Amino acid sequence: MAAATSPRSILERDGFVRLSRYLSRALLYLLLITMSLWFLAPLFWMFMSSFMPLDQVGVFPVQWIPRVWQPENYTDALKFWNFGITFRNTMFVTIVSLIGDIGSCTLVAYGFARFRFPFRDALFLILLATLMLPFAVRLIPVYAAYEAIGWIDTFYPLIVPNFFGNAFYIFICRQFFLGIPQDLLDAAKIDGASEVRIFTQVMIPLAKPAIVVIAILSFQNSWNDFLGPLIYLKDPDLHTLAIGLYKFTSLPGQGGIYNQQMAASTLMVLPVLIVFFLFQKQFIQGANISGLKG
Amino acid sequence: MTSAFGAQLGALRGRRRTRWRDLSPMRKREARFGLLFIAPWIVGVLLFALFPFVASFLLSFTKYNIVEPPKWVGLEHYVHMVTDDPLFLKSLRNTAVYVGGSVIIRIVLGFALALLLNTKVRFLGLWRTLFYLPSVVPIVALSVIWLYVLNARAGLLNSLLHAIGLPRVRWFADPDYAMIAFLIMSTTWVGVTMVIFLAGLQGIPEEYYDAAKIDGATVFQRLLRVTIPLMTPTIYLNVLINIISAFQVFTQIFIMTGGAPRDATRTYVLHLFDHAFQYLPPQMGYSSALAWILFIIIFVFTAVIVATSQRWVFYQGGETD
Numbered sequence: 001m002a003a004a005t006s007p008r009s010i011l012e013r014d015g016f017v018r019l020s021r022y023l024s025r026a027l028l029y030l031l032l033i034t035m036s037l038w039f040l041a042p043l044f045w046m047f048m049s050s051f052m053p054l055d056q057v058g059v060f061p062v063q064w065i066p067r068v069w070q071p072e073n074y075t076d077a078l079k080f081w082n083f084g085i086t087f088r089n090t091m092f093v094t095i096v097s098l099i100g101d102i103g104s105c106t107l108v109a110y111g112f113a114r115f116r117f118p119f120r121d122a123l124f125l126i127l128l129a130t131l132m133l134p135f136a137v138r139l140i141p142v143y144a145a146y147e148a149i150g151w152i153d154t155f156y157p158l159i160v161p162n163f164f165g166n167a168f169y170i171f172i173c174r175q176f177f178l179g180i181p182q183d184l185l186d187a188a189k190i191d192g193a194s195e196v197r198i199f200t201q202v203m204i205p206l207a208k209p210a211i212v213v214i215a216i217l218s219f220q221n222s223w224n225d226f227l228g229p230l231i232y233l234k235d236p237d238l239h240t241l242a243i244g245l246y247k248f249t250s251l252p253g254q255g256g257i258y259n260q261q262m263a264a265s266t267l268m269v270l271p272v273l274i275v276f277f278l279f280q281k282q283f284i285q286g287a288n289i290s291g292l293k294g
Numbered sequence: 295m296t297s298a299f300g301a302q303l304g305a306l307r308g309r310r311r312t313r314w315r316d317l318s319p320m321r322k323r324e325a326r327f328g329l330l331f332i333a334p335w336i337v338g339v340l341l342f343a344l345f346p347f348v349a350s351f352l353l354s355f356t357k358y359n360i361v362e363p364p365k366w367v368g369l370e371h372y373v374h375m376v377t378d379d380p381l382f383l384k385s386l387r388n389t390a391v392y393v394g395g396s397v398i399i400r401i402v403l404g405f406a407l408a409l410l411l412n413t414k415v416r417f418l419g420l421w422r423t424l425f426y427l428p429s430v431v432p433i434v435a436l437s438v439i440w441l442y443v444l445n446a447r448a449g450l451l452n453s454l455l456h457a458i459g460l461p462r463v464r465w466f467a468d469p470d471y472a473m474i475a476f477l478i479m480s481t482t483w484v485g486v487t488m489v490i491f492l493a494g495l496q497g498i499p500e501e502y503y504d505a506a507k508i509d510g511a512t513v514f515q516r517l518l519r520v521t522i523p524l525m526t527p528t529i530y531l532n533v534l535i536n537i538i539s540a541f542q543v544f545t546q547i548f549i550m551t552g553g554a555p556r557d558a559t560r561t562y563v564l565h566l567f568d569h570a571f572q573y574l575p576p577q578m579g580y581s582s583a584l585a586w587i588l589f590i591i592i593f594v595f596t597a598v599i600v601a602t603s604q605r606w607v608f609y610q611g612g613e614t615d
Contacts, residue, residue, distance in 0.1 A: 031410060036424045039485065043428065045450060046439045060448035061456050108335040115328025116321065118314055127335065130343045134542055134592055136566055136585040138342065140578050141349035143570075147360060164338025195327050224432040226545045231571055242434045246549060249438050258442055265435040276430045280423055283430065287489045 046269070050074070050262040057258045070259070074267070077260040080251060083267060085237060086244035093158050093240060094222040100162035101169055101218040102211055108165045109173030110199055114185070124174075130167045135227070143231060157232045158225070162218070169214045172289050176210035177203065213286045216279055223272060241268045354583035359575040371583035382584070384557055385565040391473050392561060393540040396480040400536050401529065404487030409517070411488070412495040422492065426485035436482060437549040441466075444475045451478070466551055469558035476547065476559060487532055494528040495521070526607045534599055541592050562588055 045064065049057050050073055052066040112124055146157050180203065188198045204211075229240045239247065245268050249261050276283055317325060329336075354371060356364035375382045411421055428436070443450040444465040452462040465475040498521065506516045522529075544563040547553070553560035553568075566588070570581035 028410060028413065028415065032415070032421055035407065036421070038481070039425055039428050041450060042436075042439045042443050042482075043431065045442075046435075049442075058448050061453035062448060062450050104334045104338075108332045111328045111331025115324050115331065117325035117328040118317075120328065123332070123336075126339065130339060132538060132592065132596060133343060133347065134538075134585065134588050136542065136563055137350050137589050138346040139350075139567075139585065140353060140570055140582050141346035142342065144349075144358075144360060144578070145345075161338070161342050163334065164342065165335035170335065199331075220430065224434075226434055226549075242432060245434050245438065261438055262442075265438045269431050269435045272430055272432060273427075276427070280419075284422065284426065284489050287426070287429075287486050288493045 043269070046262045046265055049259055050266045052259050054257065054259050057262075058256075073259045073263040077248070077263045077267075080260075081244050081248040081264055082236075083241075083244070083264075086239050086241045089155075089238060090223060090240040090242075093155055094219055096155075096159045097162040097222045098215055098218045100159065101166055102214055104163050104165040105169040105173050105214055106204060106207060106211065107199075109170045110177055110203055112170070113174045113177035114203075127167050127170060131171075139231075146232065152232055153235050153238060154232075155238065158222070158228050166218075169217065172214060173207065173210050175289075176207055180206055209282075209285075212279070212282045213289060216275075216282050217286050219275065220272070350582040350585055353579050354586050356579045357577075358579040358582075360578060361575075364579065367579070371580045372587075374580070375583065375587070381557060381560060381565055385560045385562045388473060388558070388560055389541060389543070389562040392476060392480075392543050393537060395473075395477040396540050396543075397533060397536045399477060399480055400484055400487045401533060403481065403484045404532075405491050405525075405529070407484065407488040408491035408495055409521075411492055422489060426489055428482045429485045431482075433545045434549060436479075437546045440479045440482075440546070441550050444479070466559075467555060469555050472551065472555055472558045476543075476550075479546065487536070490532060491525065491528060494525050498524050523608050527609060530599070530603050530607045534596060537595055537599070538592055541588065541595075 045062070048064055048066060051069045051071065052063075052073075053068060053070055056063055056067050112120065112127075142157075146152055151157050184202065184206075185198060188202050193201070224242065225240070226242045226246070229243045230246075233239055233243060236247075245264055248264050314322070314325070353364060355366060355368055357367050358364040407425060411418060415421065431439075445452070446462070446464040446467045449465070451465070455462060463471050466472050502520050502524070503516060506520050511519065542563050543561050544567065547559055547561050547564050548567065551559045553564055562584070566581050566584040569577040569584065
């Protein structure tokens with residue numbers, strides 16, 4: 001400012017600074033809008049093309065608004081794909097897995113966070129190390145074991161493991177339990193509460209934020225799971241949404257019927273988007289915890 | 295912020311081994327409760343981690359088709375891999391391209407977007423939600439959608455190329471472009487790394503920037519000397535997580551191309567999966583050997599990154615415990 005000599009040049013400089021600030025802001029928002037379009041265009045097109053007549057879908061360059069709105073794409077898709085059964089199966093697997101995940105992970109996390117026992121830290125290190133184990137290494141022996149006990153074509157392989165704790169969820173929950181002040185526990189103990197009561201009536205209510213994050217991660221995991229249902233569920237009556245959608249799009253003759261495929265995809269995506277918009281904050285928290293461990 | 299692994303290792307070193315019989319009755323009671331609480335995980339880790347870990351190692355030395363009991367063949371599979379299975383090396387190379395490309399995309403683009411959103415931008419929550427949205431979409435649905443985005447004749451991406459005056463690309467019909475197509479698709483999940491980086495950026499105290507400004511640092515210098523060094527712990531962890539998961543890329547490739555055209559998109563896990571679940575008779579033994587090589591590769595990568603991390607990851611003093 002001191003360098004400015006006349007009021008006129010101050011004005012000019014000020015104007016220039018302001019102009020360049022506006023320009024850089026405009027550029028910033030332009031960039032953000034461009035990126036949003038990049039991320040959302042495929043989803044937007046999925047929704048729009050699910051109402052289009054088939055011949056409009058193949059037009060080049062791509063068209064965005066249905067020439068005529070054709071909701072019968074949905075009913076036609078449902079003729080080939082038993083959405084009701086796959087939806088019910090997915091709901092069942094998702095809910096039971098969620099209960100298993102929350103129950104087992106809070107228990108185990110509490111054990112690691114609040115009790116001293118021999119080899120506790122070594123065991124916790126093993127827990128973290130299992131996060132690194134590729135699923136491909138587990139795939140075959142676990143499959144062979146399920147085959148041997150007759151669990152192929154049942155929901156057990158998708159549900160039962162969730163009752164034995166998931167390393168990552170345990171980690172999240174333990175971090176949270178560690179943050180709860182010890183005084184609170186001591187007070188409960190002095191009042192004569194048993195360990196089980198402290199856990200169920202003091203810790204669980206306090207751990208609600210962590211539990212919501214785990215619930216969301218678990219929901220996403222089960223709802224989106226593809227590989228598990230693909231290898232374990234052969235009977236069409238047991239198919240989940242993910243497998244239903246995959247089978248539908250790879251039916252002979254379905255290859256080119258994009259409008260129905262998009263209708264089917266929309267049906268699978270919609271529930272997830274609803275949950276996402278309801279629990280946005282927890283979704284973001286879940287992503288954060290997964291990336292900022294420790 | 296210290297890495298969980300580091301803290302855990304430190305704790306291990308610091309503590310003398312506690313033996314059961316040295317514990318007081320009260321401590322014994324506490325220990326018993328602790329073990330009771332973690333019992334589900336102990337059973338789980340034995341059944342779903344240790345058992346498959348050991349079993350797949352043993353199976354990798356056998357011929358096994360599920361129906362008949364495994365037959366010992368020694369190192370045959372491991373020799374076969376390098377001498378007789380050209381698709382082993384090809385799938386490894388394809389996977390390397392995917393790992394390299396997608397990790398760079400996720401880290402660089404994620405970081406850049408987080409920086410953009412960290413400039414006191416308006417409607418921060420809205421942008422964050424919009425960028426994160428595609429990552430919550432189930433991967434089967436994403437695959438169905440992106441098959442059309444990358445359609446050779448009239449897809450969304452070709453329409454975009456056409457709009458800016460470029461010729462159409464045949465994507466999945468062209469072996470030179472098929473893997474690039476999957477890399478472009480991998481931008482879908484950039485929102486996840488962005489959200490993580492953004493949270494890290496928001497944790498950097500304003501005073502650091504003020505101090506740098508007083509010292510006359512330019513925007514670029516502040517990024518290089520303040521932001522990036524302080525973000526190295528987050529970058530480190532994200533590189534690690536993304537590498538581990540990128541090595542295992544499977545679902546979208548299985549659904550969209552199945553390895554075509556001419557095995558240009560045959561990735562390692564797809565190759566392994568085909569041997570176990572697509573080919574008849576199933577070659578579970580060979581597949582286990584492939585899985586173990588993958589495990590060793592991932593282990594080596596992780597070990598190298600963890601070992602070199604001390605040289606480029608800076609932890610803020612005081613926060614380390």
